[in-house]
Ligand SMILES: [Cu+2]
Ligand SMILES: [Fe+2]
């Protein structure tokens with residue numbers, strides 16, 4: 568797992584907080600037998616909006632602006648995590 | 655024929671003894687007695703009369719749940735096949751149910767193709783009416799809720815909720831899979847709908863509430879609860895009998911809180927672990943040949959003039 572990768576396993580995003588530099592492309596990979604999404608928290612105006620990721624599906628997004636990006640899985644909303652983007 | 659009284663949280667060989675049941679009900683605040691007869695589970699509230707023969711019932715309906723059409727994985731390599739088996743089992747009950755309710759997670763990924771397929775399959779049910787409530791798997795993204803309501807939303811209001819009456823029973827079908835933050839969620843519009851919907855009902859009208867996610871806190875850490883259910887259920891305290899039927903948790907579970915009884919249904923796709931057993935509600939892979947023991951259908955009987963309904967859960971044949 569690289570410094571720009573998030574693994575979805577056992578209904579959790581790992582790492583729960585990922586810190587990257589602006590311009591980094593982050594990739595989420597679903598290793599679970601159920602589907603998950605990577606979706607910015609409601610009302611946060613964030614950019615993350617994956618489709619439902621089936622087993623072994625991946626989703627990527629390149630962060631250009633520094634900030635803290637909270638996200639969750641809309642199917643299992645108790646799954647939450649954050650990407651922190653530094654300048 | 656063997657007869658055995660089991661606690662609601664255990665079916666088959668994992669059933670608890672009577673003493674465990676009492677301890678368990680103290681912890682959960684209430685319990686439903688499940689009677690296991692020849693592989694069928696019949697529930698009734700302690701102290702109520704036990705069930706009369708089903709053939710004499712005035713109203714008979716069926717609940718199926720969690721077909722997850724579109725799922726692929728070792729937990730069930732053929733969810734279409736097991737859902738077709740469930741439909742055949744409903745059609746072979748020996749009576750024609752007044753209606754069939756699918757309590758959500760019809761599809762796995764909310765795609766139009768999956769909705770088409772599950773709708774097509776349910777048209778094979780030998781019954782007068784088919785009802786649905788959406789699961790969170792039918793509500794994915796912006797397109798999921800739209801596709802669900804295109805396929806199943808006629809005759810509903812708001813975001814897909816509705817009510818109907820038959821045989822003197824009032825049925826309410828709710829949507830608690832939208833705008834989720836942590837748990838299931840109803841929202842004020844829907845709670846207001848229910849308030850107006852039940853305002854004119856006499857308190858001895860039996861009430862049945864369908865929702866996908868449980869309206870009781872079965873295991874909030876896994877999303878098995880509804881954050882504003884208390885607001886909803888407080889409006890039902892005046893009724894003599896309220897039965898809440900849900901899916902989502904992929905296993906049998908029943909409990910009673912005062913006048914309200916909750917029954918989680920078996921899925922037709924694959925089981926989840928019992929609450930808190932393991933790291934997450936991961937689809938369980940069972941040993942070969944054992945999957946159907948964890949799947950099933952539910953029939954509910956009602957005799958006019960009675961308050962309570964008899965709920966019977968049957969494994970997939
Ligand atoms: Cu998820
Ligand atoms: Fe489900």
Ligand SMILES: [Fe+2]
Pocket residue numbers: 759789790791866901902903
């Ligand atoms: Fe569900």
